[in-house]
Amino acid sequence: MEEETLMSPIEKDEEQRCLTPPLAGTLPEEESEGCEGLWELPVEPTARRPECGRCRRPQKVCLCPFLPVHPLNVSTCLYIIQHPAEENRVLRTVPLLAACLPEDKCKVLIGRRFSEDRYPELASVCRNSNTLILYPGAGAANLEEIDFNSLDPCVIIIIDGTWSQAKDIFFKNSLFRIPKQVQVRTSLSSQYVIRTQPTNACLSTLECAAIALSIMEKNDCIKETILRPLQALCSFQLQHGAQVHHSKEHLLKNGLYDKPMPKNKRKLRRMELLVNNVKI
Known part of the structure; x- marks a missing residue:
């Protein structure tokens, strides 16, 4: 959302229509005579607003004050499998999640199809006995009931996208059906209220990661720390015209x-x- 104007999507569409030259012959004759030659004038290119290198938000609405001063000290590694449609969303949560963790503990892979030949590292991770994939379903075990006493660090894979996109990625990539499938049981309702979810129990990628890490690291403070920037993001958007979804x-x-x-x-x-x- 543009911080200066804070327009709704409908308002942005209206503005775009106003800025787009109409097709020839669509204006009344008296108006077209006065506009002759205007459409040939050069248009100045628009530059993107400066972006914060840590939270990936525009600098004027940077959320770094709500991030931990230092990346969280965790042993668990996250692999975020992100659908390409999520990459350019303005209000996405994965950059905030990555900013809370060390670079080597949060790896983001973007795509729809992940073959073993193209992603050998990911294939090796999926075949590791300490790797879990967070995907709810009939065969999913409860994460709270998994024994994490192994000396080797665990890896958890999370698919980032809408529910239909996540389902498509899970079932069309055989690699993701190799790790043990887990789900989280929680009474927490999603705090990501500026985006519509299918059900009341559905959580954003950041929220799933926060809960999973707090369980696997046995530290509830991790969840609170990771949720803080999401709460700040939603609060800011609601204060500037966004509606609760x-x-x-x-x-x-x-x-x-x-x-x-x-x-x-x-x-x-x-x-x-x-x-x-x-x-x-």
């Missing part, structure tokens, strides 16, 4: 879902399951 589950149950219902039977069935509290 309730989950799709909440909107459907309370009759507040204002979008057309999908015609696709599979998607419609998923919505019915959300309303009936069936895990999907």
Whole structure:
């Protein structure tokens, strides 16, 4: 979000339409006569605002004051498998997560397909007996019940994307079905309230990592430290015009879902399951 204007997406679209020259012949004749030649004037290129090298936020809205002074001392290594669509999102959480941890403890790989030939290091990690993948499902063990007494450091893989993107990455990459599959049990509702989640129990990548690390490192302070910049980000956005996004589950149950219902039977069935509290 642009800090100077703090426009909503709709307002930005309106502004863009105002700045885009109309096609020839679309203006009334009296207006087109006065505008003759204006469309040929050079347009000055727009420069990106200076970006903070640590939190990856524009410098005017830097969140570094809410980050730990020094990276957290953890033995667990995170591998974030990020869908390409997440890379350019303005309000993404992975840069904040990475800023809380040492560089060698948070590695981000961007893509949709991960073959063993192209990613030999990742393949080796997936085959390590101390590697876990955080992906909820019928076969997932509860992370709280895993024994972490091994002397070797653990690795946890987290897929970053929407739920449909994460599902696509998980099932179309055989490497990710090699590690032990785990999930976190928590009563925590997502604090990432500026983005819509499918259900009330869905958490952002940063929140999942914070909970997982606090369990694996046996230190609740880790969770509090990693969540702090996310809380600051959401607070700032809400103070400057952003709206609280309730989950799709909440909107459907309370009759507040204002979008057309999908015609696709599979998607419609998923919505019915959300309303009936069936895990999907």
